[in-house]
Amino acid sequence: DTAVSQTPKYLVTQMGNDKSIKCEQNLGHDTMYWYKQDSKKFLKIMFSYNNKELIINETVPNRFSPKSPDKAHLNLHINSLELGDSAVYFCASSQDGDNTEAFFGQGTRLTVV
């Protein structure tokens, strides 16, 4: 069973569209994350979220919003897509209260044309 799974794996869409990327973890973790990896390969934290608190990186445009229907899911919604949003997006999860490792999904490659 895949620990952290993301769908879709590839997403090609036009500028101005609204899209969502889904993420599910079956590890029972309390905290989930979204990261963006741009063309220069830098991994940047976008959000971290658990059932208590959403922590937003202040550089993330408000067109990006995380939605968590339950503890096992953290979906990423993106409104009014721009060319610069093209990147690979990674979801991850970790357990609260203990300095254990994070588990990452395989990524979603978003291409905005």
Place this chain on the structure above:
Amino acid sequence: DAKTTQPNSMESNEEEPVHLPCNHSTISGTDYIHWYRQLPSQGPEYVIHGLTSNVNNRMASLAIAEDRKSSTLILHRATLRDAAVYYCILRSVSYGQNFVFGPGTRLSVLP
């Protein structure tokens, strides 16, 4: 989040040991040292982490300096599959701390 410094790239021959250094001179007492790696076209993968003592697992060893201002990830016998970008990360035990990635070290393994 405290910062780490790693070489941009390193090369190794297959089946030889690899020592990947990381400097973290501003580390605080509550920061754990984590190592992750990212294989081509994959998500980051946990390798090892530690606080003060050296750590071993099936993938690698982590050697931590006595003053904790530097650490070394040791791959005992590099294989072609170990070619990846290796990230050294400091993560505090404080609540809400993220995993903050730097540029990492790109390791090439030569056959």
